[in-house]
Amino acid sequence: MVQVMPISLFLMILMSLACGIEVTESANPSGLTPTETVFACGGVLLALTLLIHSLGVIAKSSVTQNRMSVEDAGVLLARRLEKCHWLAVGMVVLCLEGLGLASVLVSPPWIANSLAMKSLALLFPGMSLFLFSVLTNEKFSIAGERKRVSRTGILRLVLPKLSFISAISILPIVLLLGLIDVVQMIPIEPTYRSAATALIVILFIVSALPWLVSQSIGHSTLSGKKKKWIDELTKRAGLGNTPVKIWRTNHRNMNAMAIGFISPFRTLFLSDQLVAELPSKQLAMVLLHEASHLKRQHLPIRLLCTIPIWVTAAAFSPWLEQHQGIASLTTVMCIVLTLIVLRWVAHQTEYDADAEACRLAVRISRELDGVPQTLSESSRELSRALLKVSQQRSIARKSTWMHPSVLTRIQNMRSHPHPEAQERGLVAEAATRMQAELTSAAC
Secondary structure, three states: OOOOOOHHHHHHHHHHHHOOOOOOOOOOOOOOOHHHHHHHHHHHHHHHHHHHHHHHHHHHHHHHOOOOOHHHHHHHHHHHHHHHHHHHHHHHHHHHHHOOHHHHHOOOHHHHOOHHHHHHHHHHHHHHHHHHHHHHHHHHHHHHHOOOOOHHHHHHHHHHHHHHHHHHHHHHHHHHHHHHHHHHHOOOOHHHHHHHHHHHHHHHHHHHHHHHHHHHOOEEEOOHHHHHHHHHHHHHHHHOOOOEEEEOOOOOOOOEEEEOOOHHHOEEEEEHHHHHHOOHHHHHHHHHHHHHHHHOOHHHHHHHOOHHHHHHHHHOHHHHOOOHHHHHHHHHHHHHHHHHHHHHHHHHHHHHHHHHHHHHHHHHOOOOOOOOOOHHHHHHHHHHHHHHHOOOOHHHHOOOOOOOOHHHHHHHHHHOOOOOHHHHHHHHHHHHHHHHHHHHHHO
């Protein structure tokens, strides 16, 4: 229910890889020698690292000196780190493209001849900064919860988060390009090689990618009556034997997530705190919301919606290769259009999942206890669940790249006509209360 990959990370990956398109050893616009380039870029990246570290120190001192509460300092730190992420995107592009770091990184033959190694080299500067900022944020969160934690203990608590981010960003790209490298070495006709590459990409996205992400999440299985109830709920939602697993977060996170595209390779994750604290009706609505994403194929829709943009650009690539300046501008335009289209589609699919979850609840409630029985009750319970899930982090209530704001989603559910008009006031009351909270937070 809360976005997993922020737009700044997505853009960091996209821009880092774009800087390596057709780069050559001689393509260094700065005129610096390789040694000068490394030292210049190293200085820029070191300055950003020190900035991120200092933000964590300032947040911690604000709490220890009783100038701010842990929650307020955590929200402020998250906002400042997000600004650092955007600054890092610009600085990484400056280093890779402007100072010629990309040409230096891919110049060794063992990197230049491998798509996987080339992508790993290009992603290293930006991802190092991003992972260090995650480490800083997580260390502050842990310090706010526990008075004394050793460095080994902190690393043990933070490592799952770092592993998860790597599994959804770096590893899939490197592994997929590594498989393509293997195909390129097979002595077959170019037509067959292209077909084999396309087949590997499809199989990787459908099967290997969901498995890789699932394995990176610390999880456990359900047991007892709750397992039986949740399994019955997912079956009646039309998901068959899709497994539902507990996402272990040490009760520090209320979240839910659907992974995968087709039945044998998809999984629903519910965080431990979510399962422990939400009442059954609210838990049912969260689960049905995630089930709706899978049932209505929202994940592949999001994946496919940007393909026409890049196919169109590829069709004009022979002409663009003759006009280098226009080619660079076209790449930037494609990235911007991708972000705009993906955001719009993601928001629409969230609204659709909310509406479908309410419809599913009414139908399932006739056969299973603990599920809202009317459309208005369903929207009310889902609204309450959204408020509860975002209660820990007020920043999670605002609109993001992949999710509309909580208030917008509640108002959207209010706009659907319900036959039980007298119950709609409860949803309206939740939306009004949410508006008041957001207004006071802004002040």
